[in-house]
Amino acid sequence: MHADLVGLGAVLLLAALVARGARRVGLPSVPCYMLVGILLGPGTPGPVLIEHPDDLSVLAALGLVLLLFHLGVEFPLEQVVGGGRRLFLAAACYIGLNITAGLIFGFSLGWGGAEALVVAGALGISSSAIATKLLIELQRLTNAETPVILGIIVIEDLFLAFYLALLSPVLSGADSPGALAGHIALSFGFLVVLFAVARWGARAVGGLIGSREDELLAVAAIGLAVLVAGLSDEVGVSDAIGALMVGLVVSRTRFRERVERIVLPLRDVLATVFFVAFGLTIDVGDLGGVAVPALIAVAVTVVTNVTAGVLAARLFGFNQRGAANIGLTVLARGEFSLILVTLAIAAGLDARLGPFVALYVLLLAVTAPLLAAGSRYLARVMPDWLLRSDWTYVREETISTSCTHLDQIRVTSTDAAACRGCEELGTDWVQLRLCTTCGHVGCCDDSPHQHSRRHAEEARHPVIQSAEPGEDWRFCFIDDTLVRAPMGRSRDKR
Amino acid sequence: MGQGVHVTELPGVGTRYDVDLTDDENRVSVVVRPGGTRYLYVFATRSAEPTAVLELTDEQARKLAAVLSATFYEG
Incomplete structure (x- = not known):
């Protein structure tokens, strides 16, 4: 057996150097790896470092497994579940819009139904690493909309698992609807089993891979990841899901942080091999034929993302800056698009998918960082009516006030000069507070009955304001924080 | 956390601590990544743009913290 170590080493080193140059000017690294693969592969005139892309297939497969395994291990499940309903709604808007637009675009290409599903996933799922x-x-990092952006991309990662589960039966080439339904059931059954293991079997898995030595832990964890990925491939579910789900299982064990740390460098190297190997399969001559669809796809992505950004901003009560930042930061596509298209090519779908996604990812790699950096220009031209009419942020303020309930402020002044609850009981109060959601006036926390707090808990109205003359501070019970008075002019339509 | 420090989880990035200096203009936020890297955001104006952002390693952050908390000074 002869291994082409010279070619592999040279390609990796070159990939790193090109990516380093790109990082200097703020461009993402993943598309650079792919570009090196395209330029030095057999499909492009000029120097060829690796004659047979198939030589890299085992390493590339490992790269894909580790990429998804690590994603599962570092998945911040608690933070997402604790993110609240509004975050899920925003993410659903984002994913729904992007996948739908991707599907419509995919079908209008006329390459076929399975191809359209792959295109929808490649266009719809953004790169969390780049964002x-x-x-x-x-x-x-301190902007008010940043937790929302991060929440959306993390939920997208979870969505990827479901999308893969849906896609792999379609790619398996089942010809009758019955066989397809059987495959889908199997695929989701596999997901459920692994979810159950993640929920109840984490201790056992921890016992299996656990070791005090980093060396043994690394070997065991990666062995398990590759084994489960391979097994899921055997039962007809894609290896990608198996790797992602076993990562989620490991993330529930007490070895999570150590596995995350020791697998990371290995993942980085092998994932680079995966991206380069994908690039090697691309023939530069094919890129011209898909240039128009790729350009349209970029335009579609920008439009759907900005729309989703506006919707998320409406949900959370952000202003123009928030809307533009959400829409333009989640723009970049990378690792997940390449994973999906690799699966599609392995399943023998339309060969145009490879060059199309490659060009699409490259185009967005250059435009996405520029657009994200220039989001304020979009914010300036965004009309007020797009956003919620009662947002309380002033145009220039996107700094977090640490309170996410400002959108529920409706009442800001009152004539009431007494606490009704205390009057009925015949007791005294210290100071008065106004509920900014419904206008209820009650006594403060220093008063014996704390009617204001009680009202907030019963009615679930988050923010109160001091009803004492000359005071305008507000306090949010849910976030337990003082809300700063909005700076500058506030927009009052009432 | 103590009074005036507000904690926000940033999924996939780490934890953000907004320190309220009870001052209209000055504000400090610290983002701690799981690996120990800290981003120190300093706001000295009312603008949304930070005046300065420092990326600190674990060691550098401890050094700065020691000086700030006056547990370390050369007499």
Whole structure:
């Protein structure tokens, strides 16, 4: 057996150097790896470092498994579940809009139904790695909309598991509706089993892979990941889901942080091999034929993302800056689009999918960071009527006030000068508070009966305001925080 | 956390601590990543743009914290 170590080493080193250059100017790294694969592969004139892309197939498969395994391990389940209903609603808007637009676009390409599903996934699921890096680089971690953006992309990762479960039966080439339904049932059954293991079997899994030595833990964890991925491939569910789900299982064990840390460098190297190997299969001559669809796809993605950003901003009561930032930060596509198209090509779908997604990812890789950095220009032209009419943020303020219930402020002044609850009981109060949701006036927390707090708990109205003359501070019971008075002019239509 | 420190989870990034300096203009936020990296956001104006953002390693953050809390100074 002869391994082409020279070619592999040279390609990896070059990929790293190109990506380093791109990172200097703020471009993402994943498309660079793919680009190196395209340029140095057999499909492109010029120097060819790797003659036979198939030589890399085992390493590339490992890269895909580790990519999804690590995603599962680091998945912040608690933070997402604790994110609340509004976050899920925003994510559902985002995913629904993008997948629907992707489906319509996919079908209108006329490449076939299974191809349309792949296109929808490739267009619909954004790259969490690129979006997270963008937020850090653009120094937006403290912005009010940032937790929403991060929540959306994390929910998207979870959605990926379901999408893969839906896609793999379609890709399996079942010809009758009955066989297809059977495959889908099997696929989702497998998901349920792994979810159950994640929920109740984490201890046993921890016992299986656990070790005090990093070396043994790494070998056992990766062995388990590859085994489950392979098994799921055997039963006809894609290896990608198996890897993702076993990652989720491991994330429930007490070895989560260590596995996350020690698998990371291995994942980075092998995932790069995966991206390069995908690039190697692309013939540069094919890119021209898909240029128009790819450009349209980029335009579709930008439009649906901005729309989803506006919807999310309406849900959370953000202003123009928030809406533009949500829409334009979640724009980049990367690893997941490449994973989906790799599965599609392995299943023998239309060969145009490969070059199409490659070009689409490359185009967005350049435009997404630029658009995200320039989101304020979009915010400036965004009309007021798009957003909620009673948002309380002033145009320039996107800094978190730490309170996410500002949208429920409806009443800001009152004539009441007494606490009704205390009057009925015949007791005294110290100060008065106004419920900004319904206008209820009650006594403060220093008063014996704390009628204001009680009202907030019973009616689930979050924010109160001082009803004492000359005071305008507000307090949110749910977030347990003082709400700063909005700066500058506030928009009052009443 | 103590009075005036507000904690927000940033899924996939870490935890954000907004420190209320009870001052209209000055504000400090710290984002702690799971690996120990800290991002220190300093706002010295009312603008939404931070005045300065520092990326600190675990060690650098401890050094700064020691100086700020006056547990470390050279007499």
